[in-house]
Structures are given as C-alpha cells and as structure tokens.
Amino acid sequence: MHRSGRPTGDSTRGRRFEVLTGLVPLVVLVIVWEIIGSPDSPFYPAPSSWWPALFTRGQGEDIIPAIIDTTRTFSLGLVIATIVGVTIGIAVGVSARTDRAFGPMFEFARALPPAAMVPVATLLLGFDEPMKIVVVVLAAVWPIMLNTRTGIRSIDPVRLDMARSLRLSRRRTIGSVLLPAVMPAVLLGVRVATPVALVITLLVEYLTGVNGVGALVGDAQRTFQPARVYALIVIAGLISLVVNSLVRSAEERVRRRHGVERE
C-alpha cells in the first residue's frame, strides 16, 4: 500500500479546480449566447447587454431597494417558518395524540400549492409585505416541520430516559436535550426550505407586483425589456447562492458539534 497521502494544500487546490470545472458549462453557455445573441433580440438579448439594461431610463435606482425588499421578505419568512415549523414539529413529535389530531390538517395545508394561496392572502391581508411573508411561511414551514418531527422521533429512548432520570424540568428537557438533539434535522429542513422560500418570494412579488426583484421582473417583462429580465434573474440567482452557502455552513458547524462528521 502506498502511503503518500496528498498534502492538504494540494487537495484544496484540487477541490477548487473541481469547482472551476463545474463552472465550465455555464461559461460556455454564456459565451455561445454572447456570440449568437444580439443586444436587440426580443427573446435572447446578449449577456453583455443585461447589466446596462438595469440602468436604462433611470431605472437603476429601483435595484438596491428591490434587492433589500426581496431579501427582507425572504429572510423574515424563513425565520418565522423556522420558529413555527420547529414548534409544531416538536409538539407533534413528542405526542402521538397531537400528531393524530393535527396530521390530516397539515397534510391538506401542505398539499395546497403556495401560488393558490396568493389570491386568498391578498384578499385577507392586502397588497403589502405581511401578505408576502405569510405566503412564504405557508410554503417554507413544511420541510422544517416534517424534519423536526422526524428528528424528535429518532432521538434514542435512552436519551429521553436520561433526561427523566436526571429529573430535568420540562423546559430544561426541551432546551437542553430535545432542541440541541434535533438541530441537525432542523437545519436540514431549513436547507430544503431555503430555495422554496426564495422561489415563493419572487413568485408572490411577480404575481402581485408588490415590491422586490420579482415585481421588477414582472414590470420589465410587461414593458418588453428582455435584457433587464435576464439581469434581474441573475441577481435573484446570486441572492440564492449567497443564502444557500450561509445555511450550508451553519449546518456544517452544527453537524461537527454533534460529532456527526465521523459518518
């Protein structure tokens, strides 16, 4: 057996190289697009025309506030979905009776397409930020709730016996044993819910025209500015990339703390 393990410097360089290889198709696509597309095409305007299109006719001032709006709706929605999802997940996870009582209702709510909730939400809450957040929460809460429930159920019975035999109070059992034990499951749920929340944020903005990048996309589409549409989509993609990497690194940290990385 040869024992020349690669030095770490080499392997990080190797991984970085792999990431770069992963970008090749995207780069090729953009280059091909640039070559065959023209700035005036109504369908496929060349990528080089996208960035300037953001700022034509004094529209540049809308971009930053729109990004802030979208990010705020999305993050508030995700945070509220996490709090609600974890609370419900723990409640139905620890008690089979609660699970039976609320299970069918949750199944029904989960099966509703979030887009179908938009008209109802606008009726009840108006064209405003709370409406957007409610729709995002309704879509993003399920993966978090289901993962939390599964996480609670898969806690080893010995661990629960331990908490009982140490005569920990209910509050301390939840805070010191249950919550930390389900953290990896919760974060997995959050990671699944993150793209959902972002998609729904953009969708609601697009459908209702209430602020944000999605509303600008709808606006640009209706006013025949394809280059601007693509530019906004790239911005949405970048927001998603940043948020995903944040969630992923948080998940990684928690998993390491739980000693799960030895798997």
Place this chain on the structure above:
Amino acid sequence: MSFECRSVRADVGAVGANRTVLDDVSLDVASGEFVSIMGRSGVGKTTLLRVLAGLQEPSAGSTVRFEGRPVDGPPDGVSLVFQDYTSALLPWRTVAANVELPLEGHLSKPERSERVAATLEMVGLADRANDRPPQLSGGMQQRVQLARALASRPAALLMDEPFGALDALTKSDLEDELLALVAETSTTVVFVTHDIDEAVYLSDRVVVLGGEPAGIAADVVVDCPRPRTQIRTRESAEFLAARSRVHEVIFGTR
C-alpha cells in the same frame, strides 16, 4: 432501608400486547449495600431496574419504596447509569457541561463549577473537562456518565450493565474505581450485569432472577472482605463459593 420492593409485578410492551416479565418480586436493599441483579438475557433485569428508577410503573398491587417514600417517577437522590454512553451523554456539550446538567437550576454557577471539578477529579478526568464525549474512549465516556450520576451526590446509584460495552482491561479498571468511589461516598448500588464474575466481585449480594414471568430464583450473599482486589478476592474460597452458587442457579448443576 434504601429500596423496598413488595410483590412487584411488571409488564413490558404496548398496552394490549404486553407480557408480564416480573411477578411477585420482593427485594430489600439496605443503605450502603451493593446488590447485583443477574439472570439470563430478557429475564427482566432491566425492567426491575427501571421500576426502581421510577421510569416504569409496576402493575397495581406492587409496592416500591425508596427511603420509605413510594416511588412514583424518578425519586430524588437516585442516579441512573446506562450501558449506552453514546446516547446517555450529550455530544454537543463538553465533558464538564455534561456533568453539570443535573445541577443546573439547583446550584449557583460557582457552586456548580466547583462540584463539577471535584467530581471529574474523583473519576480522574479533570484534564478532559473541555473535550466533547465523542473525543474520549469508551471507558472515559463511561467515567463521565459515572461523574454525572455522582455529581448530584445521590444516596443510590442504579447501573444498567454499565461496563457491558467495554473491553476486559478497561472493565476491570472501572470495577475497582467504582468500588473505591462507592466506599468513599457510601452510596447504595443496584447493579445489573450478565457477567457472573463481575457481579460476585463487586457485590454484597447477588440476586438472580429466573422463571417466566421472573421471580427471585436466588439471593446469594458474597462473604468476601472489603476492600477487594482483582487477584486476592478472585482467588478466595468465599468468592469461588458464591460464584459457583450463582452459576448453579442460572445454569443448573452441570
């Protein structure tokens, strides 16, 4: 008297599909006594321990008392040590924070730190206080569990095959450490094991469960003097007599 059991009967399994595992078990454990519970696997040793720990309710008509008070739920002054240290310890807490867990909400912060340091010193893990359990060997993790159990200064320790998952050398180390700690703190111990030598070496009495549902098949007194040592004690006539007696009860004379 530490534990008193009168005609204890206990079922395991779901309601409707349950099976009676213990019937008419009467057992007294005196304060400071070290009693082992033995028997073939599935005989109900762990069930009996869970009943003593207040984790499982015995059937109607059973009486279980700890220090004179009826047991309904985990009693104050009783600590439990599990075989499965991986699940019993919290991997996201440091060793010190694991030991501190039962003290939180009962003692002030400085009192807790002092108690934790003293207890870790007792089990020889003072230098590993800031490590997390998964970084420790199995024997060390079981020491952490022992420290956590002792941190609340219990009158009685209930131990469910605590050394069952450890290698023979570590096991023999921990047996002696346990005897020293128990002697020092005059703690009552009820110890479940499937190892005859271990039961006899550690105990004042070995209680053998047998039958289906199980009752007490034998109550063997071990006459070896204390302090005990791995070589001397295991060579002594008293040890061998008690060992043969337990063996006979479990396997019959063969």
